[in-house]
Amino acid sequence: MTNIAATIMTTVIITTGIPMLMATSKPADTARLAEPTTLSADEGAALYRLMTWLSPSFPVGAFSYSSGIEWAVEAGDIADAASLRDWLSAMLSDGAGFCDGVFLAHIHRAAATGDDKALRDIAELASAFAPSKERLLETSTQGRAFIDISLNAWPHEAMRQLIAACDGPIVYPVAVGLVSAAHGVPLAPTMHAFFHAVVSNWISAGARLVPLGQTDSQRVLAALEPIVVETGHCAMTASLDDLGGATFRSDIASMRHETQYTRLFRS
Structure with a gap:
């Protein structure tokens, strides 16, 4: 460690x-x-940056997206705290959550070793894994914002080289992996902070749509804690051949949301 x-x-x-x-x-x-x-000066700086980058206040526009949760609420799949917890648990362990974690882990390692070919291949594969047009918009827009803001606030020449090596669109988990590796932030805390940020945004969307109170929202977050930890461990030990998901209803939700009549969110 x-x-x-x-x-x-x-x-x-x-x-x-x-x-x-x-x-x-x-x-x-x-x-x-x-x-x-x-903490040493370097450790304190790394922790400070990680907490900043994955804070809800970091302006990547995450609040504008629901990852298909908005359609799931309208369809009746999510109706209360318990059903939101079950839906998010599946998304984490068997769907987009796990896959994004695998991409983050592999891009972090490729960036740390300066493997340009791996950077390009992983970035391209991560973009291709978005199951719908809106999910691609969501993850690529957040990824671009994450990169731009990080470069402006914490300029880093190595990060510019890593971005150039990707040679194409950079989705959100890839952006987080690139930035954290460039600044020397270790993979394990980056992974768990990333999952906490993603799950918190999903819960925030669900809380506004169901709706749920603040206490119920925190109960859902607490209930998902062991799943977040386990999914993080699995993602850090998985190969790219382990990529895949079984959350078909969630994927359909992200597609159906594109034609949903009334919408608060962009996905």
């Missing part, structure tokens, strides 16, 4: 473990255990 990923994990373990330790430790030990773990 890289230093940054290990530091993040250590910080989480120490922070969550303090309440139990305080109940059984001597007062003198409590102060020592409560001391925060210190």
Whole structure:
């Protein structure tokens, strides 16, 4: 595990473990255990950028898209928190979520090693995997915005070279992989932050469409936590031959949304 990923994990373990330790430790030990773990300058910068890039406030326009959820609500497939959770669970583990994670992992590794041929092939394959015109619009528009904003706010010559090597449209997971690799952000935290951002946006769309309250939305996010973690692990160990999905209803939803009569979202 890289230093940054290990530091993040250590910080989480120490922070969550303090309440139990305080109940059984001597007062003198409590102060020592409560001391925060210190990040190096590079680790702090990497974490800061990752949190910024995958924050809901990062302006890639994600709020404009629902990934077909809008049609699923109208069709009655999603009607409450439980059905939204089930729908998103399938999208994560058996559909677009897993595939996007695989593309992110492979593009991150190709960028880290400077493999121009792999960069071009993976970027092209990732674009071809969009199941509908609207899904391609969604992922390519966000990818382009992610690249443009990152380049303007955090200029990086290596990133320009990686983009040129892709030689074509760059979809969202590919953009995240390229930018994070160029800035030395490790794959594991990037993967899990990416999935958190994607799932949070899906839930936000569902909350507005069903509609759901804030508490129910957070319950759905909490319920999806183990699936996000497991899908992240699977994506990081999968080969490109493992790509594929079985969420046909979700793919149909993204196609039907193109002709849906009333729409709040672009996909």
